[in-house]
Amino acid sequence: MSNIAELFQAHYGKAPVAVGSAPGRLEILGNHTDYNEGFTLSAAVGQVTEFAIVPVPGRKCRLKDFRDGSQVEFDLDNIDKPTPKDWSNYVKGVIVELRKRGIEVGAFDGGILSTVPLSAGMSSSAALEVSAGFAFAAVFDIKLSPVEWAKVGQGVENNYMGLKSGLLDQFSSIYGKADALILSDFRTNEVLKNVALPHGYMIVVANSMVKHNLVDSEYNDRRHSCERVAAAMHNIDPKIKTLRDVSSQMLNDNKHCVDHSDYLKAMHVIGEDERVFKAVELLEKGDIKGFGQLLFASHESSKNNFANSCQELDCLVELATSIPGCLGARLSGGGFGGISIHLVEAARADEYCRRLKEAYKLQTGKETETIECSIGDGASVVKL
């Protein structure tokens, strides 16, 4: 915190009046279930994005990214559309989403400092949206519920950026709890419970370094597949609204009603919902090995059913089966590149990361970045 305040002071010659802070997130289980009104196990990480702010008169906003030194300026009357390849879109989008709710954000000088890796499946964009939103809330006296803030961030992705993502990223960034996984229900949009990760284990992130650009990816196609299957099942039973209401038994019984590729996609989502509940049961019983096996099963299903893995991610997960100290691994987040998560004995994490990097290099000729993640609290804001 003091760091961003100092950087802000040095750059603008004045102190910030508030700093919003929002973490990145890890999807632990429940891949592509959120927009199907399903369930997820997720966590907020220790890596955060901070957004420092001072309101200024007029309509011009200035934004400095202290990580790479880049600076953007925009006029509040000229932000209806995003500008190509501009990180400030995630901030402008928040202002546009708030306007739709009848809320005006005034002009400001802003500064950003982030330790959330970019384009890596840890939701750096959600962390930016939420940290900006919380900073705006403090200085422009905006009162929205935490769920509504998550929806503002989701609105930025859906409406401003054109990615039809669910609520998982912003929701986890807001509701995260230190040292716990959160079990969320995306029909009621609530946290059902916090589930502690047993002492002595941690999540290691291994980045495939395959840069995914979800906006251009097959993400929206996957969503359409899920919606087609839900619509077909609705024709059979009108009580069915989304894949959340469909069991694997029902889908199998009515397999002939849907395209085979859509069937596989839906099987993945339904299987993930089932694995989320199984995972909670196993964790509560202290069966960490069983929990790890569910991570491997999730990855198999991503690879074979949902087709959102890639060679690099498959290699990282395959290596996890043979390097000592790891209990389970899977791709995490949208997929098509990005990160894998590895459930690792904390005492062996350093050694595990070293061996994983070496083996990955040997097999693919490529580098992987690993991060030993702590699980942190959700977003907050401080008035200075």
Ligand code: GLA
């Ligand atoms: C991305 C999206 C989320 C979620 C995951 C997959 O992170 O932003 O809403 O759909 O992919 O589970």
